[in-house]
Amino acid sequence: MSKPALLAFIICFFVSNNFAQAQKKQPNIVIILADDMGYSDIGAFGSDVQTPNLDEMAKNGLTLTNFYNASRCCPSRAALLTGLYPHQAGVGDMMNTRPQPAYQGYLNSNCVTIAEALKENGYQTFMGGKWHVGQAKEHWPLQRGFDRYFGLIDGANSYFENRPYRPNQKLTIALGNEAYTPGENYYSTDAYTDFAIDFIKQKDKSKPFFLYLAYQAPHWPLHALPQDIAKYKGKFMKGWEAMRQQRYQKQLARGIIDKSTKLSPLDEACRKWESLSEDEKQKWDEKMAVYYAMIDRLDQNIGKLRSTLKSMGEEQNTVIMFLSDNGGSNETITNTGFTPEILEANFMSPSNPKSFTAIGIEGANVSNTPFRLFKHWEYEGGTATPFIAYGPGVVKAGNKSAEPAHIIDLMQTCLDLAGAKYPAQYRGNAITKTEGLSLVPLFKAQKWTGHQVLGFEHEGNRALIKGDWKLVSEYPQNKWELYNLKTDRSELNNVASKYPDKVKELAKDYRHWADGAGVIPFEQLDKKRQQDKY
Template structure:
């Protein structure tokens, strides 16, 4: 009997030791592919409401994590700074745009007190690649290859033609570069295709055998100018002649059916700047349809290229060990090509049909209002239309299929990448003390474990401010600076201002915002605006 007990005890101890050993052995480090769209609205891909053909992203959303309350920083530069560093943009040195200011939080390029995801993962043994739009410092010492990326191809600046290197502002020097050398675009160049082709080239040729890689693929699409290839435009010609009111309603109904928004939510009214569709002339309707066909084609081509990358990884035997994350840097943009700051040639090009490759135009309020369905407002402001992004994470080995409505933020991407890679966030880097990250890893959510999330999320851009705590959101726009309060559980379109009814809540949340702003380095925009430099898009 004693012998049987001894054997049983030995078996239990052995099993326990084996279990402990298995837990202590880290999983193989996954490849991580972070994909960023540019100026794409909340409803612009199929799995979030549109009829644009995005089968690759839609399949990833269906088989992975689809988040409906994910947030960016409402504009290109700030989002990229925050996304790359796990900090709020002011802490990383890009509190506004890529302008040169004397204030450290607004210097216009990444500071030395932050590390990028690439720098952190490179220290953990990863090959690090980037293609696409950088927009985090024009001087060479601030380029991607100086911030942790082994290889880079793309656009240093904020916008450009998709077909050629074409300055759009007076005295502007645009930079399309391969690593640190200017790249001459040739016949047949289309940036969305080129970014993917170089990404594949880097993965195939520029890493050690079996080395995990981090790829940051920051597409220009669908940022202005509206540029697409004829075969893609042809799919969408005539598809937008129903007009913006009908299209917004259709997207809204689809979003409710898919569970992207709850059944009791309300669609925001048509933007005040827009007339009734039926008041337009036939020519005006056709012009808008042309713009929207090009815009949809740009997103379609981006999806095709994500599929091309995914197919290549499968061919290389890497797909199963790769985690993909997809999001947009801000909501749809109401910006237009006007007489302020653009060259005469660009102004002339803005009047051409969007489907003409020589054009240089944008879809303005008309398109952005559709893109941001069901929300109000646009890129630049801190309403949901400026800050809400579709978010998809996919990787069958790592992520369980689910639809998640918890609020999360771009500051969480850094911690997520590090936990996936089993790499620690550094306290120092190159002898410099590093600002502690502000994000929380999404990995527990990936695995459908409990995720505590944030007590509050904060936003500030050029005086526009917001705080989200639970389902409550405090928001104001510059220069009015009047706090508004919304309950997002029933009013994500931010239509019913409850500030007067819940004045004590406003005061409590405003104090929390002020404390965050002071700690984070936010400067009241009226002070910065006194000597405001030209924005660099």
């Protein structure tokens, strides 16, 4: 071989070798979780709220249109963090402390978090935002694999201060393992991002990082900054019927939903917009302006994070995943579970930082377009979430998939990206086998095997998805309904009486799933809870 040819060969070898090593480099991984945000609440999924960062990520990344959560805050967070169904991780309901292991109210020792698993594989692990899977300090983020943490340990709070909203309640905003007192000009969405960015800037440059950024927004109370609210006042005076129709048409045009999908009727508990007085219309317009402003600010902070990654030269080696923990919430601040001060604050202007209110059933109907029902139920309105994956070096741009995937898939996805394996043991404890599948093939627009079944249960509400079919029931009626999601994703045509054999088949599959996941029928659990005074 001549000297020039030999030299060319050597150069080629080293270039290709370095390229291969670069390709094997562990990427940074960011999971961004919104709170109580419905299926249609960002621009890419039909909303007219300004979410340019998420919209750009959807355009230049992967959009999954059939992605599912676990229909409520605590269960979804437990499933996301562990790759298990919530009951398997010890959070089958909320953070209610119960004697049954599947319902103990905090992550158990037979699960491992994404942070714990990635930390074992060379990652630095950071978290900002809402924890909500264990209130006792021994169950806080630093005790579950995170190197650094700032956020809200509990389920909800004021965005401007630490403000308990139930009698004898203690809420904790924490930095690491210590309580943190917010100062002047505090706004939680900004603070979570700012601390997360500080963690990243101070990281060991020789290691990749995992960031779990669990925003509180747009969960009640409706709290936003004046400059963001001003963008949206007056934009909702056309009413909720028109707003749902507008979002539905955008979803059809963008291929977010199939053309066979019908817009569900307005919930029967909602009044007709034209029946409202002018004063009532103005109040609802202001509520929605604040709600939109919360999502707008969330998107602004995602942009701030992305700009930081770009300035640090990390953007090309970072994968970002975005989703919501459940469907839009119909909850209101009107029951006896709140303090008198908070019940009074419900009637203040939602633009007032001292107010404490929610968008209620009308806003949730808009939020969950085109689906029916809400957070807590296992219908699509409770479990469907927008999902976006973005990563210039990993995720194929302009990719969209209707493959049914689930929040339990994020654990295996993160491990696959990191080139790591799911552990059989951790700290001397046997670890329950993950139920999730890696989404990386979908990131690359490759064929994906997918799930044979997906199971759901929360406080007696149940569902099972198998192929095109969905079996679902509402507690306490406990009557199975059957829907063909391919032709009826909005669940408007119950065909249980037409296909009784299919109902029997899926009911058997549900029992098998529920037994494996550790589900206890809610009527039995609730009776046991009352007997034990939990």
